[in-house]
Structures are given as C-alpha cells and as structure tokens.
Amino acid sequence: MPDAPVDPLVLEQVGLTLPSPAGPVEILRGLDLNVATGEQLALLGPSGSGKSSLISLAAGLERPTQGRVRLFGQDLASLDEDGRARLRRGRVSLVFQSFHLLPNMTAVENVAAPLEIAGVRQADRTARDWLDRVGLSARMHHYPHQLSGGEQQRVALARALAGRPALLFADEPTGNLDAANAARVADLMFELVSQTGAALVLVTHDEALARRAGRTVRLAAGAVAA
Template sequence: MSDPVFHLSDVQLSLKGNAGPVDILRGISFDVQQGETIALTGPSGSGKSSLLMVMGGLEQATGGTVEALGENLSNLNEDALARFRRGRMGIVFQSFHLIPTMTALENVATPLELAGDADAFAKAEDALETVGLGHRINHYPAQMSGGEQQRVALARACAPRPAILLADEPTGNLDSANGAAIMDLLFDLRDKFGSTLVLVTHDPSLAARCDRSIALADGQVV
C-alpha cells in the first residue's frame, strides 16, 4: 500500500481560554489513504472543524504529529504552510470567503495568479464552467445567490486540481436543494480530479456517501 495522504498520530490541540488552557483535540490518531472520502462527524463542540483546520495546516497542533502528503506540518511555519497548501489543497468553508470587490472570475483566478500560474484566468474560467457558472463569470458575489457563491468557492478550491479537498460544513449556509446540489458537485469534482476528500458534516445521509466516517466526541475519536 502506498503512503497515506494523511497520517495523524496522537494529535492534540490546546487553546488559551479565560480560565486557562482548553483541550480541543485529545490524542487523535488515524490515516487517510489516497482517493478516500472521509466524513468527520459528531456533535457541535466535538472538535470536528478544529481537526479539519489542523489537517489543513490552518491551525497548528500543540502535540503529536500531522503529516500530509509525506510532509510533517508541525515543522512548518505559516509561510511554509501557505506554500505547501498552494496547489495541493483546496479548502471549502461554510462561509464562502469570497472577495466582494472581485468578480467570480477574479475570485477564482487570484490564488492561481499568486501561485505564479500563467494560465490563471483560463483555468479559472474552466473551473467556473465546470461548476455551471460560465454565464456568471463577470458577476460580483452580491449579485449571486448563496448557492452560486458556494459554487464559486468550490471552483476556487478545485481550480488548481488539488490532491486534497477539505470541506467544513460546505452546505451549512444553504437550503436543502442547494445543499444537495453542492454536495453532488463536490463528489463530482473529487472524481474528476482524483482528490482525497475530507469533510465535516452533521448530515447522516452525506456521511453515508463517504467511504468511512470518523466520529468525534469531546476531542477524541469514538
């Protein structure tokens, strides 16, 4: 078997609180293999989103080891983590995080441009076509529905054809019809690019579509 895409060993995360340190993650260990789709499940406050942030290098673990694509993320500073994510990881949040003063095309192209991609705008346009927004490339976020804005966010995450897709409750701000459409699209993009997908969800039917679920409670795998 090839090396895992993710290798987590005794991962811990403590954050400073008013009354002292708060243990968010308490000894998390598991591997994710190439091409797997994993659902992180559990009640609110169980540590799901924090775990996803640690896996994406957006939050630094305070103990244990987090390896992604063979790289120990614990050894990297913020700049090195940003360089590591670039082109390798696409991240989709519950909030769309679009830049309001940029068109859909510019929102998708800008990260590619920053990565030095000479074909940034062509790739961005192709990504928007892929998510069904070819007719909206010159529209601004305020001119689009929530479902369309999340499609732009998906296009931005997938435009570099990343090895890893991370999604944190990507349908949390959408109605059920738009949410179902976004999830179909996310799975289609996973298949198109052969990405490994890790998603946080409260939805049992969505978790059932994944290869396996990892359930958390009180910062631990149960």
C-alpha cells in the same frame, strides 16, 4: 523497487488544548487518523466535537499541543508558517461554510486569482472552464453580492478545485444553504472530487451527507468515538 505511496494526511496522537479564563480547555485529545490518496472521508459529529479544529490542525493553519501531523509525508512541526504555506500551495484547498469570496472580484476573478498566484498559465481560461463545470458560465462576471448563497458556494468550489489539489478540506460546505442548493453543491463536490482524484476530508453534522463519503469517522468530545 519504488517507494511506497505516502498518504496525503496522517495524524498521530494529536491533541489541542487552548487557554481560557476558566483554565485550559481540551479541544482534541489522542486523535489518530490517516487519509489515503483519493479517499473520501467524512468527519461526523455535533457542534463542539472538535471537527473544525481538526481541519485547522490538519491543514497546518494551527499547531497541535501534542502529537504529530504529517501532510504529504512532511511533519508540520518542522516547518514555520511560510514553509507550511509552501507545502499547501497547489496541493491543498479548503472550502468553508461562509464561502470567503473576495467581494471586489467577480466570480471568474475569484477563481482565477489563486491560479495566477500559483503561476498557472491561462488562469482566466481555466477559471472560465471551472465555472462552466459548476453551472455558472452565465454568472462569471457577477460579483458575490449579486449571487445567491448556492451560487457563491459553487464559485468557492470551482476556486478550490481549479488548481487540481491533491487534498480538499470541506468544512460544513452546505451548512449555510437551503435543501435544494445544499443537494446541488454536494452533488457537484463529490462528482468533481472523483473526477480530479483529490482526497476529500469533509466536516459535517449531516448524517446523509456523511454517508456519501467512502469512510466516516465520528468525533465526540474531541476524540474518535468508539
């Protein structure tokens, strides 16, 4: 009998407390959350509600002070930093509000670089194909400073999905964009995630954007709101 499928992400009673000059600050408390294969989940809440911190914990970029995070069935507490990086490689991608493109690389080089590191054959061809999919075939040899904000985020989206990850974290991906570019990036993100079958965890404070996901979880003061 085949094993039951493993959810890409499971958080169990996760908490995060950080030190400060005024004393410990509770960022997250008692969070339970699971994301199924191919699911599109929006984490909705105001600034300071703990959304971005949750992404950092879920992706293994930071350790919780309590509870457990399981990524593809693996308890992240059992892995060191290198182990967490190996677990993420080729399976987890992130898109941020601030693009994080390498300024000395062209658009196609930015998309191809992580593919080459992962040992993907014909990384350059794959990068070109993905830039075409996000409407940037005519801009692939431009550097980030030669691209608009919307174009830079489309490069970042192509880079995140070109390796066909099983799980994409998107942290306020339209937060730095005007309305027209935000709408285009959002359309592309949901379209391409659906095509690749990746699970999506979207952090946003935009109610309309959150409604496009299959499920919405609201955060308030570091906890899931009732």
